[in-house]
Amino acid sequence: MTEHNDSLATDNALLVEGIDTVQRSNARIAWSKFRRHRLAMISAVVLLVLTVLCMAAPIVAPYEFDAIDLANIRQRPNAVHLLGTDALGRDLFTRLLFGGRISITIGLTSAFIGTLIGTLVGATAGYYGGRIDNLLMRLTDLAYSIPTLPLMIVLGAYADTQVLGLMLIIGFFSWMSTARVVRGAILAVKQNDYVTAAHALGAGDRAVVLRHIIPNVFNSIVVGATLGVGDAIIVESSLSFLGLGVSPPIPTWGNMLMDSQATMASEPWLTIFPGMAILITVLCVNFMGDGLQDALDPTL
């Protein structure tokens, strides 16, 4: 390349083009690998169906989520109420759908926030190194060292802990491991020849990070984010248990599960259905994460 200094720009473009092609075929390989991971495929389909159903709750649901009917409380599953009714006579199936809407949204958004912060911090630290790295990593240590659930309990006590607040709280406390993983991966990738080469070719910092480094740590980020969705759903239910979740009458799977605890013995369906919803969702998320890990792992 040194012989063709004048055509550097073209070469650079070609190089980038080349990598893009490689990436595209990588994606194809990953996709075919993922498809072979049956459990992951099934999970992905289940999740997709669940998510679409829940998001379409206002259209799909047979009742309104807060339609109280004191004449028909605690009905067993029947033809009129597919999954029965709760202690206030509300249709459980309807609430499960609306609850899923909130729970899945909390899961996705929190995981997104966590991943975004984690990636930004990790990438910045890993790429620039030196003082910036040191500062950001100490910050990560700090956030990592404070016991998370107690801290969330404190934050959960703040006024107006509605859905948005909850998403922010969960998101803000789940970025640390992503940051560390991304930083570690970047440190490793930075050593690689093609990054040095891209730098030598005059590519800017941003371009190098975006085009060369992020794609290579992509698999860690994606897997982390996937698992984060499941974690966030579980955390939401834990906070509900402690009375710090989303305020009623807005349903979430967590607060539905919590509300039904008192009558677990006599009205088991009230506790089993939201429990199963959480279980299935988180299970599928994890299987999918597992599949993605295999699919994206370049060494396999």
Next chain:
Amino acid sequence: MGRYVIRRILQMIPLLIGISIVIFAIIQAAPGGPEGTLLDRGMFVDPAAIDAYRARLGVDQPVYVQYLKWVGAMLSGDLGISFQTQRPVLDMIAERLPDTLRLMGVAFVVATVLAIPLGVFSAVRQYSAFDYTATAFSFVAIAMPVFWFGLMLQFIFSVRLQWLPVAGTVTVGVDTFGDRLRHIIMPATVLALHYIAGWSRYMRSSMLGVLRQDYVRTAYAKGLTRRTVIAIHALKNASIPVVSVMTLSIAKLFSGAVITETIFGWPGIGRLFIQSMHARDYPMLMGIMMMGSFMVVAFNLVADVVYGFLDPRISYD
């Protein structure tokens, strides 16, 4: 090595100061104050009594004054006096710690004994029926909200079968080993399940990585049996990252298990934290959070040192 440790210890100081500021600020800023407990009974309370209460606790002073006082006392080993119980925070933590450690310790040991073999076998027989079962098990364990699982166990084993007691560490007046064992089974199971799930996954992937390494292939090539290779070469190397993960889990032991302890009436640190939170018992909350954070920071260092010790490829300078 010695210099590395000293440097790390020095680095802990600003970290701990940072942590203390963050914790203090967040706890102090939480809405409502310790006077809330005065109103908790739902009875009339003279407003003058509320002011007097706040004044005696010192929460009527500016926040930075409270912080400096608190840090000053902490440096001399005094974590303050609990608002609620009028007792030294340190005493109360010391009182609760043994039960927390016992519960967590049992869960920890059970989890270690089960998770490591589970992970190893899953990896060795990747994609086998065993592997899938183990995977499904750990995912189910991760996907079950703790409180749900705990109350479910109670319902089955205490209410229906009447085998195990619901709450406490011991039947008062019956203090035998068997009795204590019966009390610890359910909470320890709830906690252990999550560790097993997490660690066995870790062990599996670490083992998978190692099995693909050149030296393992070389060992096979030298004609060593599969059993020997796995037991001697692979297991040792695969354990290294898992050990460091487990070391960090030990650190988290000290902050207790908030939900499990609440459900099983277990007198540990986690429960203490919840009680103190409702009462806005600032010194107690700060004490528990600081201790928890300190343990993580300290064990982080331990983990790194252990890692370096186990893995000769890493050198500290």
Next chain:
Amino acid sequence: MRILRKAATVFALFSLVVSGAFAGGTQEDSGRATTGAAADDGSKTLYVAYDREIDVLNPFTSQMLCDIQHNISEGLIITNDHNEFIPVLAREIPTFDNGGIVQNADGTYDMTWHLREGVTWSDGEPFTAEDVAFTLEYVQHTPEVYNQSEYNKIISYEIVDDHTIVMTWDDFYTFYAGLFEAMLPKHVLEDLSWEEITQYEPYNRGPEFIGTGPFVFAEWKSGEYIRIERNPDYWRGPEYPLLDEMVFQFIPDQTARFNAMQSGDYHIGQIEATQVDDFSTDGLHVEMIPSNVFYYVGFNIAPPGGRPDLFGDKLVRQAFYAAIDRQAIVDQLLEGTVQIANSPIPPSSAYHNPDVEVPEYNPEHAREMLAEAGWEDTNGNGIIDKDGVEFSFEWLNRSGRADRIAIAQVIQAQLKQVGIDSTMDELEAAAWSQRWRNFDYEAQIGGWFMGSDVSLTNFYHTRDGESGSNNFSGFGDPELDQLMTESDTMVDFDSRKPLLDAAQERLADDAFVIFLYYRDSPWVVADNLTNFRGSGTNLGNWWNAWEWDLE
């Protein structure tokens, strides 16, 4: 497909275990604490599933219900299951009739307490009037005692002899007999300053917490239980108390506590109204205990949070009575375990006015009342409005209590039927009380504990600047104020009753609080526990524990 089968097997196994446990039917195998009255050595231990850990033993500075403490530290009086004061360490409760209360020339009142003779503290020291005086001094020097202001009306005292003390009050107050529900042992604490007593660990925590009661402190396992033992020298006679030991196990989670009671390991414990129907364990039964707690809807019109535009009109507030189906809440939601309230004074009190009338539930009527007040749905969005303002507000609700949260949701739904829109903000107790005390809310659903004395002043008197009652609503009614204040100084029942009756009617008419129901607490009690007669006052269920027995 093999994989799927494996996963399916795991699932099936799991659900089998779960469903098996549920489908198991009733297990008739309870051979534990509840049925066994006495241990092998003949000693009788009562196991209590208690809903929280208490903070300190000192009954005056504890911020919680002191029913554990009263087993150890007796007072001059206690309340029984009929909401009446009965003497304990006092020989009788002073009244005008028995000459215990006399008015002095300067308008002050002298109240004479005659103390029981032959009573000793559990360490053998005699109990005397010195101890009563010491207790009074302590409370008057300790501002955080929640009802210190009541003790402060005692301007002086005089110890006549070891068993007689005269207290001089600046005026006559109805709550006079409700004080001194516990006693401090002077001989243990006299060397400490008042402030030091409050922080004195051996007293707060146990070893030096002594009293004259039927039980003595034995052990407090932090976070787990408190154990108290029989006082062999109890003054009621060597046969009392009949129990040898009581263990209060702290089980804060309500489902766990319910499970604990169902497991048959405990003799007594409180459960939730919604769990009553589900409870069935051999050897145990549920008792509904009137708890002196009433639930209500409160409005705020004071800044910064108040909404005078919505709640300023009495007609609008009264319409809430017509809009809320209290009967349905009581019958359906709370399974008929409670009674509708029209006033704050519970029916267990003789001062309860059963004739108070409020608008009946009738959504049509509610709409008419609202329309009369100018609130109609002019823009067809389903929410009534007036002068361009939608009738839409936010509830401030306290998290934690399942029944209150459920009720709030029902009320919200019922109001929606008459075009009133509301959202809910659920806060944990400390945060809740901060906003409430600062008038930073629009409307709330709350519960008050009516003390043993049914004075209403502290709840509803117009607030005077920074101090005064707990009426954080911006409302006030001078006529009501006068009725309440006057009733507080009325000497005998016959002259006090009409004033309180009128006050209760006035409150219903003003409607700045909408009364919902009197909460009765369901307690699970062992069939073989005798003489348990639950009391819903602030002095608790253990008032006669000296005569409890397990048979």
